[in-house]
Amino acid sequence: MYEGVIGSLIERLGKLPGIGPKSAQRIAFWILEAEKQDIDDLANSIVEAKQKIRFCNVCFNVSEEDLCRICRDPRRDLKIICAVEESKDVIAIERTREFKGRYHVLGGAISPIDGVGPDDLRIKELLKRLADGVVVEVIVATDPNLEGEATATYLTRLLLPMGVSVSRLASGLPVGGDLEYADEVTLGRAFEGRRRIQ
């Protein structure tokens, strides 16, 4: 085990998603050997991103302003909302260019073992967006895994009585996986073939 500064660097790197102890060590030694300027730039972008990036007031996507790029765009269809778990899912769906409406980032999925219940997600905020009757369809694009499906079922039960049409992405997405890992073509097809839930 390493001690002192290098030890705590390895420990902190090891907390990053997808980075195990071995990779943390490798990255730490890469940092030690890299140009000082490169490392300053890296450290600055981390601090800057954390300071500047906020969440969109309407859809909770990451944004540098009160409204995100998508919510500001007048060409987007106000009648359709696509509900996703995370901001990274917005990026995945945008890549398909299939979807012209706006998003709603729920902030995760219902998962009791992680202490996440419906009240911890931005569900109330979604219901508020539906109040004026402009939105006619909500596409629930949560991950095709247990927690994503459960969240979708929960949302559907709330939304249907409000008179909006609710649809789920068509099957064909890799089951058990993350939406963000689906390739553009598969995700695009899933969007096109979405089925309405009665």
Added chain:
Amino acid sequence: MYLEKLSLRNFRSHQSLDLSFIPGVICFLGNNGQGKTNIVEAIGYLANQESHRVSTNLPLINKEAKSATITANINQEDATTQIEIEITTGKSNNISINKNPITKNKEALHILSVVTFAPEDLEILKGDPSARRAFIDTISTQLNPRVAGIRSDLDRVLKQRNSLLKSAAMLNGKAQQTAISTLSVFDERWVELAAELIEVRLLVLTQLEPIIAKHYQEIAPKNQITLKYQPSWIDVLPPNLTKLEIINALNLSILDVRTEELNRGVSLTGPHRDEIGFYLNELPVKGYASHGETWSLALSIKLANLTLLKESVNTKSAPILVLDDVFAELDDQRREQLMQTVAQTEQTFITAAAQVDLPSNLGGKIFRLDNGVVVGG
């Protein structure tokens, strides 16, 4: 099918072991604690992604190491497939087939099939209901790898469900209402998965029962073996239940136990609480059968397991047989029965303390272990 090569790195006591095999009988001989079972345990793990001795990965990894690796070359109809499993704790194993990493570990279950007979199998008959559920689930998975997915999904829903029940128990008013409606969302998926698993178990039991009974009668004619599925979710199991009927029964059952589940904070009904009763001449085996009868039945169960796998359309060629420390426990008649099966099996791995424990007509290749290492072939 047969193993051409086996390499272990940091698997239990074996930090580095490389062995080559040919078809036929392969014996590992040596005193207790030399690492014989560790070798055949690795072979079983390669096929089933679970050990016949422990239910967690930690004990499989050498105490000095962070992960263990099993690599094997499998010959099937003259084509060689290499499969490598890196066993870790805390996350899922890394598996490659012919050096290509795969993302769905279940896919590797199609490649190799291994049936292990070991003293631990007596637990199927003498142990808790969980041992019998594990037994039927393992065979079901061997026959149909899709079941591995159902089992892991079901484990996950069950964890979510139990966690909800625990927290709901401590809530009241609107918060408890939210928890209960969240519960009903997980219940929908849970019932579906539970019904799938139960349907498979019932089917496999019906297939197994006559084969086990037949093998038992080879040793003890006129004795009758019966297997009964005893569900936690319905009082009496009607014959030929359809999946829809199972779903309906499960739905009724969770409503029945809802209050008690909320009080106790655990799931009280479903496949994880079902029991499989083994009966010898109408008497329960557990608590009634003699030591010898229990061994005979355990042997019959394993022979039936092998027969069912051989007959299955999903497994292309005959499974590999592992006999861990069992010959010393069997009398001449049962040894003879087992030898007939060994003779019909392409490759059999056997462990024993000494050659005198093995049938004299066994033949095959012998590896000796001393001081924890293989010292000679």
